[in-house]
Amino acid sequence: MIRALAVYLAITALATLIPADRADALISAHQCAYCHTTHLALGDTLLHAASVEALCLSCHGPAGISVLKAEVHTDSTIAPSFRHTCLDCHNPHDNLPNWKGGENIALVGLDLEDLGVARILTPNSGIRNVVFENRTAFTQGSPDYDGACETCHTLTRFHRNTADGTHTHQVDTTCTSCHNHGNYFLR
Template sequence: MREQGFWSRLWRKPSAGWRLGIPLGGLLFFVLGAVGTVGFNVVIHETSSDAFCVTCHGPSKFAAEEWPEHTHYNTASGVLVTCADCHVAKEFVPKMWRKITAMKEVYYQTLGTYNTREKFEAHRAEMAESVWAEMRETDSRECRSCHKVERMDFARQKKSAAAMHQRMDKMGKTCIDCHKFLAHNRPAKPEQGE
């Protein structure tokens, strides 16, 4: 008869210490998982707050200081749109991708690429084009998380807006193609001869 291996014997006749280790190990695994999950969610939530966004997007709040002057801040319905509402996806995978790709912004901030008003304005058009391109790629996913074309009351819109909204898909357009300056100022046009 063949002699049983160590693992086989241990599993069939566990000692009292081994039996106690299973529930304690399970409890430790559960506690670490819960702490990790809560910690992860707190970090994701905090890095999507306006206070966090402003820390990088302008020590003097260059991007944030113009936001209260635009329609997505002073809404007729009283709804306050935050930075994350427009710049961070709601779904998990796209949200995580945005968090990863935002590291380039941290890198540029660390380098001081746009840490003064002049540097910020010099890069404004480039930054805006980058955001608009991302929004076009996702068919303005963040806009559509609040604005549903299929639920719009076209009779209450201006005729030109209603006409555009009704045929934007057929025209190959998305929200950002017409609504670029709802929260931020228009980039300055480059000087002639530059």
């Protein structure tokens, strides 16, 4: 009885939490029930898994149902080491417009600070805009350096978020054809 009441309240809370524009804004590949459950939720906001990363990897990890395989972006063998998880780069619900007026793909960029445009919280450069409209134009280059694979980098040899370093490495290719998402974006 108490459990039934808790579930009822949870459903009501979910319904009232959803702004009208949020409820129907979802990429066609996903359904609400892929990620949320009103019964037996293990995570916050009625998520199926205890962490967002575990949730995404339950389908996009090696054993998951999705053909699109992904991993976190990490290298623990370099100094300083780094580790970025799904929610550092992806908005779980919908593709967002970017600051240039286009729309990002692959859920890249989050609505940080409620500005309605795709952004990423970088480790060394604060919150920055991210533009990713096309798989073969990962890097936007000068003068903005707001491409999906530039926006965080300050220490890499190639594709930093400033004019520093080299910006000619494999421009206008699909970066992930070599820097595989399933292999931490390394090679």
